[in-house]
Amino acid sequence: MMTNQNCAQNLELVSGQLFTDEVILDIDDVTISYSGNPAVKSVSFPIAKNKITSIIGPSGCGKSTLLRSINRMNDFVEGVTVQGQLSYCGHDVYSSEIDPVEVRRNIGMVFQKPNPFPKTIYKNISWGPVINGYKGSTDELVEKSLRQAALWEEVKDRLHESALSLSGGQQQRLCIARALAMEPDILLMDEPCSALDPISTSHIEDLLFELKARYTIVIVTHNMQQAARISDYTAFLEMGDLIEFGVTDQLFTRPSQRRTEEYVTGRFG
Amino acid sequence: MSSSKSVDMQQMRDIDITKKKVRWGEWMIESSLALCATISVVTTAVIIFILAKESMGFFQVVVPADFFFGTSWVPLLEPSSYGVLPLLWGTLLITFGAALFAIPTGLASAIYLSEYASPRTRSIVKPVLEVLAGIPTVVYGYFALTFVTPLLRMLMPELQVFNALSGAIVVGIMILPTIATLSDNALRAVPDSLRQGAYALGATSYEVTTRVVVPAGLSGVMASFLLAISRAIGETMAVTLAAGATPNLSFTFLESIQTMTAYIVQVSMGDTPAGGIAYQTLFAVAAFLFVITLILNIVSQWILSKFREEYE
Numbered sequence: 001m002m003t004n005q006n007c008a009q010n011l012e013l014v015s016g017q018l019f020t021d022e023v024i025l026d027i028d029d030v031t032i033s034y035s036g037n038p039a040v041k042s043v044s045f046p047i048a049k050n051k052i053t054s055i056i057g058p059s060g061c062g063k064s065t066l067l068r069s070i071n072r073m074n075d076f077v078e079g080v081t082v083q084g085q086l087s088y089c090g091h092d093v094y095s096s097e098i099d100p101v102e103v104r105r106n107i108g109m110v111f112q113k114p115n116p117f118p119k120t121i122y123k124n125i126s127w128g129p130v131i132n133g134y135k136g137s138t139d140e141l142v143e144k145s146l147r148q149a150a151l152w153e154e155v156k157d158r159l160h161e162s163a164l165s166l167s168g169g170q171q172q173r174l175c176i177a178r179a180l181a182m183e184p185d186i187l188l189m190d191e192p193c194s195a196l197d198p199i200s201t202s203h204i205e206d207l208l209f210e211l212k213a214r215y216t217i218v219i220v221t222h223n224m225q226q227a228a229r230i231s232d233y234t235a236f237l238e239m240g241d242l243i244e245f246g247v248t249d250q251l252f253t254r255p256s257q258r259r260t261e262e263y264v265t266g267r268f269g
Numbered sequence: 270m271s272s273s274k275s276v277d278m279q280q281m282r283d284i285d286i287t288k289k290k291v292r293w294g295e296w297m298i299e300s301s302l303a304l305c306a307t308i309s310v311v312t313t314a315v316i317i318f319i320l321a322k323e324s325m326g327f328f329q330v331v332v333p334a335d336f337f338f339g340t341s342w343v344p345l346l347e348p349s350s351y352g353v354l355p356l357l358w359g360t361l362l363i364t365f366g367a368a369l370f371a372i373p374t375g376l377a378s379a380i381y382l383s384e385y386a387s388p389r390t391r392s393i394v395k396p397v398l399e400v401l402a403g404i405p406t407v408v409y410g411y412f413a414l415t416f417v418t419p420l421l422r423m424l425m426p427e428l429q430v431f432n433a434l435s436g437a438i439v440v441g442i443m444i445l446p447t448i449a450t451l452s453d454n455a456l457r458a459v460p461d462s463l464r465q466g467a468y469a470l471g472a473t474s475y476e477v478t479t480r481v482v483v484p485a486g487l488s489g490v491m492a493s494f495l496l497a498i499s500r501a502i503g504e505t506m507a508v509t510l511a512a513g514a515t516p517n518l519s520f521t522f523l524e525s526i527q528t529m530t531a532y533i534v535q536v537s538m539g540d541t542p543a544g545g546i547a548y549q550t551l552f553a554v555a556a557f558l559f560v561i562t563l564i565l566n567i568v569s570q571w572i573l574s575k576f577r578e579e580y581e
Binding site: 101116229 | 461464484485
């Protein structure tokens with residue numbers, strides 16, 4: 001089991017400022033290729049603990065590829081190779097002694113399209129902890145996770161109905177609750193609102209604010225307003241290159257790169 | 270095309286849309302297509318009619334209770350008795366034995382093909398399985414008689430030349446591709462997003478397969494079992510050759526038995542006169558068999574149609 005402790009306090013320079021937050025995950029010179037074609041090129045930036053970091057950029061810039069390499073979900077894609085270091089609490093998640101299953105127990109993920117299991121709401125939540133040997137009360141765990149995902153009030157009377165009977169926005173919050181039930185260190189979100197209506201989207205954005213007290217969140221989004229609203233740090237990728245990483249306010253109001261400025265002001269992308 | 274020409278067309282055309290023309294070409298094509306579609310429907314109807322009519326004749330002579338609950342099947346010799354249970358038992362024994370072999374093996378093959386095999390392996394193994402499904406069943410019968418039975422007799426010398434075990438094994442091999450390919454289809458229809466969701470929660474491949482993919486595809490998998498079982502029930506030549514023609518309420522797999530279909534073959538090949546009671550037994554047995562497989566097919570269709578709504 002990888003421990004949640006021993007995460008060293010890293011100090012790095014970001015946009016000329018000292019990065020004083022605790023770094024939980026350090027992306028260091030990471031290149032990701034599909035059958036030899038690089039989709040992400042020598043990208044480096046830190047992920048701060050208990051903050052929301054968003055990764056933005058035009059379609060095909062490699063932002064989802066980068067996100068999915070953090071919990072080794074790219075292992076299931078044929079021909080993907082990862083070079084460089086992804087240090088999670090001092091361990092490179094791609095080193096040979098790391099068990100990818102353990103990595104995924106500690107780094108949860110929410111996908112673009114809600115993907116609840118065709119099981120009951122209750123079983124969707126308890127599934128992950130139970131297969132991982134959770135011995136405590138699943139009733140409590142289900143309630144706690146659903147409350148954290150702001151879904152409890154809506155579903156408390158129908159926990160044993162199929163998760164597929166929920167609306168799209170509810171399904172996505174269920175998937176968030178399902179990931180939270182594992183009490184991950186980091187929650188990765190791959191455009192979690194792209195399949196949702198504006199009301200469901202704002203529910204989830206509100207939720208993320210509350211969640212960052214306990215979790216570190218990395219979110220990929222194509223929606224720049226969303227990134228600006230919710231995140232503390234933002235990384236801007238274009239064609240696999242990291243163009244700029246910095247404090248969100250600064251990146252959106254006073255970007256240091258011309259490409260960033262053009263993208264955030266909507267001149268392309 | 271010049272504009273003057275279209276003006277000419279307008280002047281030439283008789284503008285009367287009420288005049289309905291019969292297009293004979295269209296009519297003929299439509300009718301012949303409908304005729305082709307009717308053939309199978311009519312055939313089915315005629316078969317059901319004949320089965321019902323001849324069975325009626327049979328049941329005027331034999332009390333239905335004696336047929337359904339009698340334990341002795343001696344239709345061709347005096348004193349005759351018409352208890353179908355030994356034949357039904359023979360059929361069930363073969364079907365049960367075949368299912369016992371084919372369901373675990375078939376499901377395991379399907380899981381391997383859908384969840385573990387590389388695309389390359391899959392592209393070789395799946396066509397081979399499909400070829401297995403295309404082998405004429407009489408070949409399986411000879412395979413049983415000349416290969417499986419001698420092999421089994423080396424292990425179990427008390428085994429009869431015609432025996433249920435050998436029949437069950439070859440019928441099992443025969444229905445294996447049905448289970449493997451249909452279950453593979455059902456498992457592959459499970460959306461990849463579910464697998465990804467499960468992996469992202471720290472599940473191993475084994476947990477993803479057994480606790481997400483198979484349960485999600487279960488109705489398709491069950492339907493493949495039922496279709497395969499109904500094939501096993503209706504199987505004729507392989508069982509006749511392997512298991513022989515001795516109506517037998519035996520509880521062991523070691524002796525010769527007779528299934529419902531094997532009885533039909535036996536009598537059809539002899540010179541049983543039309544119209545007699547022996548002749549009518551064929552139809553009674555066939556009607557019974559038809560009802561059993563019909564019910565199984567309806568159940569599996571119903572399960573399959575349920576399966577289509579599963580992930581929406």
